[in-house]
Amino acid sequence: MQENGSTISTRPRSLWFGGVVVSASILLVSCAGTALSGKTPEQRVEQRAQQRLDALLAWDLDKVMEYTTPVYRSRVSKNQYGSRYLGVANWTEANVDSVSCSEDRCDVKVQVTYEMVRPRMTNTRPLDETWIKVDGQWYIYHK
Numbered sequence: 001m002q003e004n005g006s007t008i009s010t011r012p013r014s015l016w017f018g019g020v021v022v023s024a025s026i027l028l029v030s031c032a033g034t035a036l037s038g039k040t041p042e043q044r045v046e047q048r049a050q051q052r053l054d055a056l057l058a059w060d061l062d063k064v065m066e067y068t069t070p071v072y073r074s075r076v077s078k079n080q081y082g083s084r085y086l087g088v089a090n091w092t093e094a095n096v097d098s099v100s101c102s103e104d105r106c107d108v109k110v111q112v113t114y115e116m117v118r119p120r121m122t123n124t125r126p127l128d129e130t131w132i133k134v135d136g137q138w139y140i141y142h143k
Contacts, residue, residue, distance in 0.1 A: 041101040045131050045138050049108050052140060053094040056085060069132065069139040076142075084142075090114040097126070104133035 039047075048067060055063035061078045068081070093113040100107045108129040116123055130141040 041106060041133075041138070042099040045101065045106040045108060046096050046099045048138050049096045049099070049110070049129065049131065049140070053096070053110065056088055057091055057094055059088065067140050068142060069134055072139075072142050087114070090116070092122070106131040106138065 052064060052067040055067075061082050064085075065073055065078055065081060068076075091112055091114045093111075095111050097109040097111045099109075108131055110127040110129060111124055112127055113122060113124040115121075131138050132141045133139075
């Protein structure tokens with residue numbers, strides 16, 4: 001429809017404005033997704049591995065189980081999993097030391113500091129973990 005040489009839209013302004021808002025929202029989500037996906041696999045796994053260690057030190061088994069693969073969670077109960085880590089009560093610190101990834105697998109080196117009861121002393125030792133990518137998310141791999 002034209003009036004005096006200019007085009008007049010027959011769509012109500014609210015529809016046009018709604019389209020702009022939706023477009024802007026999609027753009028923002030896309031940018032946020034790009035920023036998150038800008039992390040390397042090593043950075044993602046390092047973050048998740050440290051979060052898991054922190055949850056383990058806090059003995060938050062519900063949280064710790066979230067870092068195991070869905071298949072593992074379907075086979076192993078929280079109590080069974082916790083029995084693997086009974087020595088954590090003596091841990092005083094646990095930190096990711098290094099992460100090395102290839103494709104959908106990462107090798108994680110962890111340093112764990114713990115108190116020994118006899119002889120009374122503090123010790124630090126390395127632990128090796130394997131993390132795998134399942135459906136776009138990284139999980140610690142247990143057999």
